[in-house]
Amino acid sequence: MCQQIDSRQENSSSCSPVESGVESGCQNTCSVMDTLKSILLSLGIPEESISEDTLLHRDLQLDSVEAVEIALGLKRTLGVNMKLESRQDMTLAQICNTVKYAIAQSTTSPT
């Protein structure tokens, strides 16, 4: 089943459904990238602009509202708090790695 980011998405890529309490190890780069990709598609970013090497700000020219939309989408879908404002532009692969690290941290830290 594909977890939709919002009802406007009709041509987004599919991704594994992820619950908030993500089990350690169930998130591979591919599924996090699929989630990120579907969020970007929902913002109207053309699919051909989206690759692992794509730089979030330089290549996609996102404004602050769009950056927030991505952060909120990641929080709702994967349960991670991501801050995309940084001094250095990040590639989509780097964002995925940061998300995976945050998921791993949240599943290993004591409640």
Place this chain on the structure above:
Amino acid sequence: MVDQYIRGLGLDITPINRIAQLVDRYDSETLNLLFTVNEIDHCQSANNSHQYYAVCFATKEAVGKALGTGLVGIDWNEIEAEIISHNIIIHLYGKARLQAKRREIQKWLANWCNWDQHVLVHVLAL
């Protein structure tokens, strides 16, 4: 008279419809990444909820600019806007508060206006 040296200035223009789309798409818990509980409560109870959310969002951007860092290293919900008529009282928490302290900011003056489905927020750090 106390000499009030201007330590920072921030301006932001935010389209109301963009914030409306964002707010309508997410639940309060998710929005909490962006807005404080007080902001959500205040905006939800306002007549023009989307406009108030846009003011809160633009305030965070404008305060970030006045702090000289933008929102790098500061969480969105560490900057809180309390809207009173066309004035805004700014409350800072955590890293935003620390940055204001570093910049020796003791007081904020902030106000907002709207035109053509946008809000403009203007803040002065003193």
